[in-house]
Amino acid sequence: MAAPNRGQIGWIAVLALMLTLPLWASGSISTVVLILIYMSASLAWGFLAEYGGIVSLGQQVFIGLGMYGMIIFGTNMGIPMIYSIALSAAMNVALALALSTVIFKLRGAYLAIGTWILAEAFELMFTYWGYVGAATGATYEVAYLVPLTDVYYALLILTAGVAALIYYLYETKFGLGIRAVGSNEDVAKERGVNIALLKTIIFVFSALVSSLVGSLYILYNAYVSPSIAFSITWIVTLIFVNIIGGRGRIIGAAIGSIIYVAIVYLTTGLSEYSLLIEGLIIIAAWFLVRRGVWSLIADRISIKAPL
């Protein structure tokens, strides 16, 4: 940060603009909600990938369970919305804790494959689970009563919270520890970093954020089916945003999400080619700028990670 004062003014301005957005741009809220959904989920994924060294291809398990939690607890059991969100999050945290004992036995490609298959298994399971509507999916009726602005503010708080946490953690001892794990696990271990604990904390944290994103997504969309909840598209999105924005970078995630949503809108008529297009962009971006398009610009105007 070359000029901290200017930086602070910038942040306050962005925050003010975002807070008053429903007043002056109510028509675009639905788009901004999507951008925030992708941004917060991408931050959680990038945090896991860049700082934990864990490239998960199964993050949609937590997003999907965040959605289905609302069906299980809200629609089926009639538990009020806020408690349903909390229960879904608790369910995901428990799952992440249980999973962390298994998946940290894997590394690199094996970990990625393991998490990917896990997501696939969850999709199959929910496709045959009649209690949550099987393949046809289910609707969370309460979502129709929630104004879009409320969803927007909840997402804004979530995204800002995650961003602030990443920002302030970066230079702390804990933050240094996790960055060490991300860059070289073996060296970090030798220097006395408790890897198992750190990785578990990061993994659980990103599961928690993903769960909240999922629960808020269903307030926006109201409907969920196994192919929406556990779709591979989620992970493509998260990778896309992180490759464009630079892994685990806050402003990068915002820019990446905006570009992603723009591309989705531009290619609405070509949805059957969407994975092809996004995949090609990911490869092209990776070849051109390994550390993300945003990192390149950020270096020029001397904005440092994790921003």
Next chain:
Amino acid sequence: MLSYGLSIALGIIREINVAHGALVVLSAYLSYMSLSLWHMNPFLSLVWITPAMFALGWMLQRFMLSKARRVGSNDVVITTFAISIILANLLQIFFTSNTKSLILPYDLLSLSVANIKIPLIEVLDFVAGVTTYAVLIVIFKRTMIGKAMRALPVDEISAQLIGINPQTIYPVAMGLAMAVASVAGVFLGSMFPFTPDSGTTYLLLAFGVVVFGGLGNLLGTLIGGIILGEVFVFAGYYIGAEYQTTITLLIIVAVLIIIPRGLFKGEVF
């Protein structure tokens, strides 16, 4: 023991990456294409598919993955994942997402050995599996390039010191893995119907085999393949195809918890 054939075809898949499943499916589709365009016997089509997949694997490693390897293993995951979604999408565009299967002229033939009828395809698969295994063993144990391939993962720097160039060896290894994947793809395609998204199922099987057998142990993967193939087929038969994947995954997870090094004590990965 109907699934022996499948098991062994799987057992040979050793070098796996995230795009492996998609590349196995690609071979199945290439074979389907030569079947429907030129009425070529799927096994005969391996004559051109195997070299083609070898070339594809070689190019992938040479021009892309070797670069990604130097940056870090996470980059390998991301790029191969991007490749697999591109492939799945391309296959969907060219062949639609309808289920396809490779129909063989001698599909219904079967051999009877001591009153037990075994479909010919299973026998062929078994033979092909064992043959591929034998060929791999010869390559790894007897040829210079095979020895180099075994030396590199053990100690890359020492291997380089004695004149092994990773830049030439890794692409060959990847090509070899893809050539084996093409055999697996055609055999899996002739036994089970497939869609552009079948890659994940193949990936699950290949992954499970490696976990079972222990990494870098050819015999281990062979036996791991047999066990997992049995599990997969029996789960599908007795419990239902919809839970096949979940059950297989659960068993893999159980193995990971109980014996993380696999049945044959490979390296921990």
